[in-house]
Amino acid sequence: MDKLHVIEADGYYKIRFTNLSPEVVIDYRRWEINIKGISLMADPVGFYSQVFDFIKNVIKRKAPGHLRVSFHFFYINTQTIKQVVSFFSYLESLNARVNLVWYYSDEEIAELGSHLSELVNLPISLEYNSEDKKFFKV
Amino acid sequence: MDISKVYKIFETxxxxxxxxxxxxxxxxxxxxxxxxLINSFMTDPNVDLKKLNKKVAYMTIENFQNILRYSETEMVEAPEKDMLLIRMLNRNIFIITVNLVRKSKADEIGSYVDKLNNLDKQELSDLYFKKLTNQAFSSKGGAGLGFIEMIRKTRNKLFYKFVPYNDEFVFFYFQIQISGKEEVYKDINLLDPVSDIYHDIKSLGVNFLYKSKIAEGRLMPLINMIKDSVKSSGNDEDVNTQYLRNLLSISVEILQDIFITARESELMKDAIFIYGFNERTDNYYFLASSYVDTDMMKNKINIINRYLNKDKNTLQQIFFESLLDDSTTDEELRFLGIFRGSSSFEYFVDFQNENKTFFVQKVEVTKQIYG
Incomplete structure (x- = not known):
């Protein structure tokens, strides 16, 4: 797994999407984390452990009181789901108010979201969003 | 040249x-x-399956990665290799993989897939989320979730077969089907002819085979495929820039030859294009075959015979002279380009009738002149 390339800009960190991995934006002014795109990498553990470690470090340093985390996957492999579930557990353990948003563009991702919401003790809202064009590079 | 094998693949x-x-x-x-390549095909106006484009691309990636994750083929000696086959028939897409797995796993995989094939939509969904919740993931991932996903996403049965290899390993053939016309064409098993194809692919040393229209928009993806495939072979010698450049320029000439002269069937200029490696000579080769109009073929043979046995220096000289000579046709220039950069050229012609002729050309490209 390649080392993660994180871009730092004014008020946020960003990891660019590729044709197999999603875009990650960590806005630490408004405390919004957005993960959006395709998750089809061969080694999801390698990718997400780096992403989530990075996020955990930011949160640890800045200790936000509230946090909005949104996921918008257009295609997700099963190994990625496991990584997302374990990130949910981490979010539950935080001493902060966390809102989860699960965007979907199709039935499968919607169904997945509704099942995942049963696995987590955090408010999670399911919202339809059709915008996915720029992520389809494959 | 083993024409019968190529013709058999073409027929299948x-x-x-x-x-x-x-x-x-x-x-x-x-x-x-x-x-x-999938994208260029699915979005072709004559095909118009844009709606399935993403699904096919994603599921191809998943099956490709399953080979990366689970194949045991590297545990045995060449010429055994992994294979990914994508076919579109009656606007249904079939993604087929062949790889070796441990014999001890075969029964488990087989009975699990059988069980899944017999579940209805609700039962599959229940099982999927039950497994997801239990988080019984194996170190490589899945817990069989991938198989459930594939049925849920394709709404077709999964097909598989095991073919003996030795005491420890078996060949695992696996197929998913993505339907463009669901109601009339469901649960079709295309695995039967795959054993023969796999066998021929191995003995011909094929790395890549493409069969469809050679449209202008496909040339770049085809050339990139050759480039990335040679690079991923990991052999530094092969990636030698001059050699790779020569390989690519010859492939361009051949692809253009098919693009221009392949006979048009109803919608498509159908052709087979193969890129492979000849273990015996240690050379890469290209093989292209298609139907050509018989008149056109006679002209082609004249050109081939005019230049085929000339030595490299003479060809080089003729080539540069031809560039300035207006009477030289594009077709002549293409063959001069192929002959001067290649180490061997073979062809086979079957005049089927006064209209159409089956034509196969095979070009090997040696590394020696760059060594």
Whole structure:
């Protein structure tokens, strides 16, 4: 797994999407984390452990009181789901108010979201969003 | 040249609107040219399956990665190799993989897939989320979730078969089907002819095979496929820039020859294009075959015979002179380009009637002159 390339800009960190991995934006002014795109990498553990470690470090340093985390996957492999579930557990353990948003563009991702919401003790809202064009590079 | 094998593959895939085989080194760098090719086909105005484009691309990637994750083929000696085959028939897409797995796992996989094939939509969904909740993931991932996903996403049965290899390993053949016309064409098992194809692919040393229209928009993805596949072979010598450049320029000449002269069937200029490696001579080769109008073929043979046995220096001289000579046709220039850069050229012609002729050309490109 390649080392993660994180871009730092004014008020946020960003990891660019590729044709197999999603875009990650960590806005630490408004405390919004957005993960959006395709998750089809061969080694999801390698990718997400780096992403989530990075996020955990930011949160640890800045200790936000509230946090909005949104996921918008257009295609997700099963190994990625496991990584997302374990990130949910981490979010539950935080001493902060966390809102989860699960965007979907199709039935499968919607169904997945509704099942995942049963696995987590955090408010999670399911919202339809059709915008996915720029992520389809494959 | 083993024409009978090529012709047999051509016959098996004859009615496919599109087919593609990858059997080179499986590495993630192949995914881009692979999905580019699928994309160029699915979005072709004559095909118009844009709606399925993403699904086919994603599921190809998943099956490709399953080979990366689970194949045990590297545990045994060459010429055994992994294979990914994509076919489109009657606007249904079939993604087929062949790889070795441990014999001890075969029964488990087989009975699990059988069980899943017999579940209805609700039962599959229940099982999927039950497994997801239990988080009984194996170190490599799945817990069989991938199989459930594939049925849920394709709404077709999964097909498989096991073919003996030795005491420890068996060949695992696996197929998913993505339906464009669901109601009339469901649960079709295309695994039967795959054993023969796999066998021929191995003995011909094929790394990549493409069968469909050679349209202008496909040239770049095809050339990128060759480039990335040679690069992923990991052999530094092969990636030698001059050699790779020569390989690519010859492939361009051959692809253009098919593009211009392949006979048009109803919608498509159908052709087979193969890129492979000849273990015996240690050379890469290209093989192209298609139907050509018989009149056109006679002209082609004249050109081939005029230049075929000339030595490299003479060809080089003729080539540069021809560039300034207006009477030289584009077709002559193409063959001069092929002959001066290649180490061997073979062809086979079958005059089937006064209209159409089956034509096969095979070009090997030696490394020696760059060594």
């Amino acid at each position: 895939l004859m009615n496919d609107e599109f087919s593609m085989i990858y059997s080179g080194v499986f590495s993630n760098s192949i995914l881009t040219p692979l999905t580019d």
